[in-house]
Amino acid sequence: MAGASRGRSLEETPTWAVAVVCFVLVLISVIIEYMIHMIGKWLRKKHKRALYEALEKIKSELMLLGFISLLLTVGQGLISDICISKEIAATWHPCNKQQEKSINESGHEDNTDTEHRRRLLAISNTGRVFRRSLAGASEDKCAAQDKVPFVSSDGIHQLHIFIFVLAVFHVLYCVLTLALGRAKMRSWKRWEKETRTIEYQFSHDPERFRFTRETSFGRRHLSFWTKNPVLMWIVCFFRQFVRSVPKVDYLTLRHGFITAHLAPNSDTKFDFQKYINRSLEEDFNVVVGISPPIWFLAVLFLLFNTHGWYSYLWLPFIPLIVILLVGTKLQVIITKMGLRIHERGEVVKGVPVVQPGDDLFWFNRPRLILYLINFVLFQNAFQLAFFAWTWYEFGLKSCFHEHVEDVVIRISMGVLIQILCSYVTLPLYALVTQMGTNMKPTIFNERVATALKNWHNTAKKTHQTQQGLGESILQQAKLPVSPDLPGSPPQKLPERNRQPQYFS
Template identity: 45%
Template sequence: MAGEGGDEGTSLEFTPTWIIAGVCTVIVGISLVVERLLHFIGKYLKKNRKKPLFEALQKIKEELMLMGFMSLLLTVFQDVIVKICVKEGVMHHLLPCKYPSNTSHQGKLSSDATDTTGDHDHYFGNHEVDIHEASPGIGYCAEKGKVPLLSLEALHHLHIFIFVLAVVHVTFSVLTVVFGMAKMRSWKHWEDSIENDNYDTQEAALQPKFTHVHQHDFIRERFQGISTHSVFLGWLHSFFKQFHASLTRSDYMALRLGFIMTHCRGNPKFNFHKYMIRALEDDFKKVVGVSWYLWVFVVIFLMLNINGWNTYFWISFIPFILLLALGTKLEHVITQLAHEVAEKHVAIEGELIVQPSDDHFWFHRPQVVLFLIHVILFQNAFDIAYFFWIWVQYGLYSCIMGQVHYTAPRLIIGVAVQLLCSCSTLPLYAIVTQMGSSFKKAAFDEHVQAGLLAWADKVKRRSRLKAANGSGHGSLPDRSSSSGIQLAETSH
């Protein structure tokens, strides 16, 4: 880059002090505003006892700090990196852009080196400055007949990409959860209507009235003109249902009742909607994180972004296909619950009750759904961040952008993934994953969680002391203590 103008070789020794002070003021001012904003958000979340969201905010700070540290490392070691020299032939393979046929890589670098070192001395005011001192690494590799492994300009662009990726990923994750919770809050009137009608699940389950299974709205809506034995049509119906009316009132009431009768039979007026919100807030901190396997994806993508492969376009289909498969699976879990009831009963006494089970999920683990949502959101954010970075840094018609007619489909896919995940898949995840064999610690308030865990630890310590003293030989803790320990461990 020094070859593009002598100003880039100017050090702080020859930069006006008012410029240095002004730039520092702007940078420090922006940093303080962002830091104070995050601080006030944290205080608000703690004041309103939103511990899961506060932990998610801390996770965002960690990710931003990690990105900043990566950028700092590139800055500190840039003089070392630009002096790593390699043979010219190494630079001719796996290029994101193809060099013009009449221009060789070595010729370009040689020309740049000649332009920057042709006049060995540059003058700034009344001071004479050596170009090699102003911009370390210029001409260093050329003197050895080699080329730099990474130029100073490429390092600057990499700094910008890391910053853009961090901002876009955090922004998209927050927007996804905000829109998802907004969709879930639209279900609150279903919960309120149940409470207003003094709905009692125990009494409803013992009503002497018998009804035909297929007369229930839950079964009728899930098998609209479809035989319960048609597996293919069941999957097809689940695929299209995720785009419109992904969850109905009858679905909500059936899943709610199944959860309560399985996990909270003693509390028929359990606020299922509030529990789902707390559970989703608890999962949010996992969504905003960037795990090691996501960095592996970034490295592989950068490696495969080769000229003519249009990797940036094909990679956008990965989160889209995963999201469609995930949404279909979540809808099909609800259909399976309805299918089980329809297969086992012709008529039922009282309300229809589904039976939650981990067997309905991939690998019998509902947690896999959250993992896939995490991967989908990051890949989509990475794809959008990469697009905007190329657009701003190199231009829409840059060779690294690829063929322009791929741009519109790529953006449409990215927007579709974001909207579908926010308004359909994430809300479905929040309620359908409650149909597993266990429930999350979010079912309890913070003080209840702390009390249960403390009590369980106390019982365990007492049991160990009895075993150590030999007084408890041949005896077991009472049933209530064992049940309490299991409940506390489940909540933990």
């Protein structure tokens, strides 16, 4: 690869070869676009507005990644023409000096590992200039100044491949996240059906008095460890791994939500499980998004993958620590709800009623937890995409994976975080965040919400039309505007025309 000759340009290439390549690329793009269109059409037919908006956001994220790739293509020559000194370019390498020297000396070998290593040096080597068909002029220009390119043409091409791999992993992780979350919440449908049975109504008799600690919710959350905040966090930390959402917690939170936000006697009529599903679909728009702060953290991740920082020992654990902290906080919120029930009295009538409130969440913002989940999911997808890209480009035994522990940690953490976040924490978030102060608009189904919006818009337009018609009639008749008409300014009567008002 180091001594590759200049390749043929398009003027030396058969037109049929160019046409075949363009036809295949266009065909693949049309097929992908048609598939996305059919998925969106199916979501609109099923009245899945939130999922359709999430699909549109995924399309916009893919367009952003494609735009980044286009900028790299257009600016490839400009970036390669930037020359920097060898002293500056010799810092922050993924390989150490001994590894780079051994790779340079093993250039005569022609095996797979050596080939991958030589490709790695295209972006990390500073003492040796590699001439490529697309960057020969820029590298010769820098070599004449005893400098090296800022980023070589090969390095930019490898970034193109990384962007493609990142796009694939981002889409797969979005689909897998929603699928695992819905699979976990599907088991709640059975509990929801039990609320309509006679056995449930008998066991939850509203006229029965019981001690708070004797209820199922009290036995689970009221114990000696709840009096100590440290023990509470330790117990709640382990609870997210075993029955993170038990039946008693689901039914108790359901009853508390209905009592706080809905009319009386709605316990057996309201489908709480469907409401949570609609709320999760609405929040999924945030999960699939890539905000500027997350992009900034992803760039920091690329920066820290340098030799001597031992990034494989701490970078993969950051998303794991964040998601474990979020899961523990959600369990603590449920326990604190139980403590508040006990503080109101040792005897409860009927089912224990939890009181929703934003003060239970960090900074009184339940939605902050969703942003943390979004950060964890994208960073996990980014790290696995980076691992797959370095494996493909430079081999499994490259400088990026110098130790076997690196490979084991990255793969195991990627799988563990995805399962833990999608199957455990995300459903728990969907349930606990319903205990906020405000009720979400997804309390109405898609058709009812659309009908209410249309009614509101129609009423608003009718009011504006009537108001404008009344003012125009008065102006044409040249009459003073009466204060009784809507939208008219208040009139001040003369002093002699004022009548005294008497109050009984």
